[in-house]
Amino acid sequence: MEGAAGGSFSDDQFWEVCMELQRFQLVGANWELMVEAQGICVYRRLDEQTGLCEYKVYGVLDNCLPDVLADVYMDLDYRKQWDEYIEELYQLEYNGDTVVYWQVKYPFPMYNRDYVYIQQRRDLDLNGWKIHVILAQSTSVPQIAERSGVVRVNQYKQSLAIESDGKKGSKVFMYYFDNPGGLIPSWLINWVAKGSVPVFLNDMANACQRYKRRT
Numbered sequence: 001m002e003g004a005a006g007g008s009f010s011d012d013q014f015w016e017v018c019m020e021l022q023r024f025q026l027v028g029a030n031w032e033l034m035v036e037a038q039g040i041c042v043y044r045r046l047d048e049q050t051g052l053c054e055y056k057v058y059g060v061l062d063n064c065l066p067d068v069l070a071d072v073y074m075d076l077d078y079r080k081q082w083d084e085y086i087e088e089l090y091q092l093e094y095n096g097d098t099v100v101y102w103q104v105k106y107p108f109p110m111y112n113r114d115y116v117y118i119q120q121r122r123d124l125d126l127n128g129w130k131i132h133v134i135l136a137q138s139t140s141v142p143q144i145a146e147r148s149g150v151v152r153v154n155q156y157k158q159s160l161a162i163e164s165d166g167k168k169g170s171k172v173f174m175y176y177f178d179n180p181g182g183l184i185p186s187w188l189i190n191w192v193a194k195g196s197v198p199v200f201l202n203d204m205a206n207a208c209q210r211y212k213r214r215t
Contacts, residue, residue, distance in 0.1 A: 008097060009135045014122050018131045021161040021173040025058045040198045047177070050155070054177040057197055061205040062169040066162045068208045069170045070132035073160060074121055075211075076100070082207040083200075087112055091119075094141045101144050111151045113180050116144050132162040155179035172201065 027043045035042040040059035047054055061069065072078060076089050088103040103114040119136040138156040146152045159175040176197060 008118070009120050009137075013135060014124060014133045017133050017135065017159040017161045017173070017175070018124050018126060020056075020159075020175070021131065021163060021171065022126070024171070024173070027056055031056060035198060037198060038202060040201055042197055050179050052177070052179055055175065055197060057172070057174040057176065057201065059172050059198075059201060060165050060169055061172060061201065061208075062165075062167075064170050064205045064208040065168065066130070066132055066164050066170045068211055069162050069172075069204065070121065070123075070134065072204060072208050072211050073134060074119075078207070078211065082203060082210075088114075092141075092143065094143065097139075099139060099141055099144070100136070103150060111149055113153050114147065114150050115153045115156050115178075116140060117156055129163060132160075134160040151181050153178055153180055174201070 025041060031043040031045045033041060034044050034055075038059075039062070040057060043056045043058075044053040045056075046052075076091055080086055080089055085105050086102070087105045088101065091098055091100045093099070097118045098120065100117055100119050101114065102117070103112055106112050115138065117136045117138045119134065121132065121134045124131045124133055136156070136158045138154055140154075156178040157175070158177075159173075161173045163171050165171045174197070
């Protein structure tokens with residue numbers, strides 16, 4: 001699941017995520033419903049190689065317009081204000097790609113984790129219906145070396161698709177996988193993900209209410 005800088009995402013990858021949103025909650029074989037709460041459903045499927053799970057999330061975020069939600073997700077400076085788990089977050093350009101550095105706070109005695117990933121957004125038109133799609137995948141670039149006391153996450157992938165729910169909210173699909181490495185039991189990682197994914201979406205929805213777009 002590791003990519004390389006310079007390898008931008010293909011049109012097919014964006015449309016594949018877009019169509020996941022159109023097949024709302026039709027998750028396919030081997031996906032297990034983990035959580036259903038506050039309009040959000042989280043499904044998981046075991047990755048045999050890592051012992052970890054990949055996740056699909058479907059939900060409706062009320063009173064959160066799609067354009068605003070997509071902007072909030074992409075606005076890294078603003079995310080530092082509402083995401084309490086961020087230790088460091090910034091982006092740079094490398095070989096024509098936007099590369100993000102993201103360090104996440106972990107509780108003592110565990111080391112913090114950091115991520116280096118390509119991120120791209122496209123606003124697609126599906127029969128006159130606007131769909132925001134954001135893709136992210138781990139990469140490596142020479143400007144961002146690994147740090148002492150921080151564990152680099154080399155397997156990370158996230159996809160997000162957003163459209164209007166026909167009212168004043170957003171219909172959302174998210175795919176998520178990461179392997180945080182280190183000596184953390186896989187059951188603990190999966191247990192944390194079960195709770196953290198819905199919390200993240202709700203925190204982001206709340207951040208939308210306070211967001212003033214940059215001009």
